[in-house]
Amino acid sequence: MDIVQAMKVFARVVETKSFTRTAETLNMPRGRVTVIIQSLEAHLNTRLLQRTTRSLNLTPDGSAYYERCARVLADIDDIERSFLDKKRSPRGKLRVDMPGALGRLIVMPALRDFHKQYPEIDLRLGLGDKSLDLVQEGIDCAIRIGTLQDSTLVAKRVGVYQGVTVASPQYLRNAGTPRTLAELANHRTLNYYYGRSGRTMSFTFEVDGKVVEIRMHGSIAVNDAEAYLVGALNDLGIVQGPRFMALPYLESGALVEILSQWKPRPLPISAIYPHNRHLSAAVRAFVDWIAKLFHNSPLLSSTPETDARCGPASIDAEDADAVDLAGDEAAPIA
Known part of the structure; x- marks a missing residue:
């Protein structure tokens, strides 16, 4: 039995909810579709579909198998496209996730340039601080801040986060x-x-090459970076946030930098993606584009000085998984 063909036929049956429509779309006899599904169930030694004269439903095993089939077939398509499209411009659907403020203030204003370079990429950009499993959520690439330790992901540094x-x-x-x-x-x-x-964020400062963490007192807390800076603008206290967000207020005098001799340690900004996405031309195009975008931004670009200071984020052990997959506990930037 051709297991890949069987998976394709099974997935199409699930999607069309019909053996007849599956046969029509795949240009094969209906009886052949029936034989392939029966052979697949025999091969797996389980019932995948509950069939009656009026309905066609997945069994629990069938539902689980379909989810795995969809991912495997998508990976096969990605691999084929990565080689077939070498001489063509990158194309296809691309799902990217990144912290909200970074996306709104830095990436969104430049997306016209990305679309001009890659008009055949259908980009879906997610903005927010929710921790997501890239594989389970079907995300092709994510931009994260802080130390990344998940060995199932590929990471490429594309910039440096600087706090103030x-x-x-x-x-x-x-x-x-x-x-x-x-x-x-x-x-x-x-x-x-x-x-x-x-968990509430502590302030961090570099003192003689070491990171000092200070827990500040405050009776109000937010989980949005822009609201965080608005609070500082409205005299609610001292905050420690992204320099690229604070810069307009520093230039206008609405905010004042303090303790500048002890700066927060810079953190790496990385593009991360599952191993099975590293051949995707669309992913490579986006990662190269955003690395160039950040390089041309003085507040996000990597320099010898920031590289020398850039170290792992100070993270509690219980939060490590969140940083590995999302990076949302490394800096207030969502």
């Missing part, structure tokens, strides 16, 4: 400007908490 510690001028007039890290104990913050675990 800021507060509003009014807050500093009322509470005073801290001159040392120890003085932060006398100040408050608008806390940032991670949506997946609910």
Whole structure:
């Protein structure tokens, strides 16, 4: 039995809910479809479909088998396209996920250029901080911040995240400007908490090449990076967020950088994707494009100085899986 053909026939039966329509779309006799499904069930020693004169339904085993078949057949299509399309421009559907603020402020304004270069790529861009399993969710590529340790994923560094510690001028007039890290104990913050675990982010500073973590006091917490900065703009306290988001407010004077001699450690920004996507021309095109985009952005580009300082994110062991797959616990950027 040709198992790949059997999987294709079975998947088409599930999708069309009809042996007759399956035969028509695959250009084969209806009896051949029946024989292939019966042979597949005998090969697997399980019933995949419940058939009556009026309905066609999946069994529990059939449902599980169909999900696996769909992924395998999609992988086969990807592999074939990766070789057939070598001399053609990248094309097809591409699903990408990334932190919301990074997507809205940096990527979205440049997408016209991406579409101009790759008009045949049908891009679906997901923005948010929800931790997602790339394989289970069918995501081709994700942009994540922080240390990535999941060996089932391929990772390529495409940029560097730089943080900054800021507060509003009014807050500093009322509470005073801290001159040392120890003085932060006398100040408050608008806390940032991670949506997946609910854990509150600590401030981190590089001191003599080592990372110092400081837990700040605050009675309000948000899990959105833009709301986090808005809180600082409205005098709710000191925050530590992405420099690329804070820069317009720093330039206008709406926010003031403090403790600049002790900066947060830079974190790697990576494009990650399942091993079976590394041959996809569309994935390669997107990763190369976004690496160039970040390289041309001074606040996200990798330099010898940031590379020397760039280290793994300070993550509790219980949060490691979230960072491996999503990176949403490395920085307030969703």
